[in-house]
Amino acid sequence: MDIIKQLQTVFWFLVGILLISPALQYFNIPVGTTVRKLLLLPPKEAKLERNEINEEDINEAFQRGIAQSVDVEQQKKDIKKRINILEDMAKTYNEQPYTPDLPFVFDSKPVTRKVKWIGPPKGFFTGRGYNFMIYRENQPVTPKVVTVLDKIHGNLILDLLPFSMAYKPNRILIMLFGEPQSYQNFTQRPAWSGASCDIESDTLYVIENNKFYPLSVHELTHLYFDGFFLPAKTPLWLSEGMAVYMQSKTSEGKPPWLENSLQRFKKGEYMPFEKFVEINSLKDFTADQTQMWYAQAYSMVSYLMHMRSKNEYYVFCVNLKNNMPDYQALYRAYGLPFTRFEVLEDVWAHDMSKGASSAQGGGNE
Structure with missing residues (x-):
């Protein structure tokens, strides 16, 4: 009799094992998570891996045939009042030639409400992805x-x-332009800007060229990072510094203009931090001053992110989002001795002179 009871116990135990897996799947409960909880084991640490993107993938995806002539309709005039884009203020307001690969100033404006997307202009194919609504000029939107x-x-x-x-x-609307001229006609921005974004409508405008990848990352950073601060306005140095920092991750090395500026910082050629963080416009800057300003914004963001941990940097941004004065936001996030930006400047300048990676865009991710 005891043997029969033992066999019955084993039988129902096996039945339970066979039934528990489909039952957990039905309720969308991971089997591994359930087993770890039953055995009182700690949760398995999640491992997030980046997607590998190489130049061949981008070239193959955005390969274009012979350009077709098409008249691209200009946006309504009011779009100019709400578009946030990267402009080369040095070229616009100065006679000096602009530096290749130098990002363009992000004209950030407060966003009070979202607006609807525009319809696809004449000559654009449409497609849809998980994250994007895509309008592509003269070419189908391929998988x-x-x-x-x-x-x-x-x-x-x-x-x-x-x-x-x-x-x-x-979902983000991205408009892919095959020709610089059509981009300029539509956005009313110079073709060499390469890309632009509109936070109010979550829209990107990008020319399909060899700068497509870094410019797309730069613009997406503005949408997400500046969107984090809404309805507050992101400080210009923080907005551009973060965008350039993320853009720099799309390639192995730094662009020449950025590397040259970082070398000049080691010699003490930089703007005092107290003055630097108050800059709201680069309209009167020369090409060289614009280049140095962007490099300093990049270096400051990198240093704040890697000086301790990204958690302090996040707290610093949250403090600014909550309209805390910048010096107070810095102290509340990083503690002593960072009671003023002058102190941060001294520490940054010292590490820069010693070649510390955190001050030059390196550090542990």
Whole structure:
């Protein structure tokens, strides 16, 4: 009799094992998580991996045939009042030639409400991905285009954590232009700007060229990082510094203009921090001053992110979002001795002179 009871126990135990897996799947409960909880084991640490994006993938996805002539309709005039883009203020207001690969100033404006997307202009094909609504000039939106865009977006979301968790558009509209002239006609911005974004409508405008990848990352950073601060306005140095920092991650090395500026910082050629963080416009800057300003914004953001941990940097940004004075936001996030930006400047300048990676865009991710 005892043997029969033991066999019955074993039988129902095996039946339970066979039934528990489909039952957990039905309720969307991971089997591994359940087993770890039953055995009182700690949760398995999540490992987030970035997507590999190489130049061949981008070239293949955005390969274009012979350009077709098409008249691209200009946007309504009021779009000029609400578009946030990267402008080369040095070229606009100065006779000096602009530096290749130098980003363009982000004209940030307070966003009070979201606006609807525009319809696809004449000559644009449409497509849809998980993260994007895509308008593409003269060419179909292929699955490879969607895949590359989603990979770029996925990597940026990981790199921007936790900011990307606080602000996420339902879907982003991206307009891909095949010709610089059509981009200029539509956005009313100079063709050499390469890309622009509109936070109010969660829209990106990008020319398909060899700068497509870094410019897309730069613009997406503005959408997510500046979106995190809404309805407050992101400080210009922080907005551009973060965008250039994320853009720099799209290649192995730094662009020449940035590397040259970092070397000049070691010699003491930089703007005092107290003055630097108050800059709201580069309209009167020369080309060289604009280049140095962008490099300093990049270096400051990198230093704040790697000086201790990204948690302090996040707290600093939250403090600014809550309209805390910048010096107080700095102290509340990083503690002593950082009671003023002058103190941060002294520490940054010392590390820069010693070649510390945290001050030059390096550090542990």
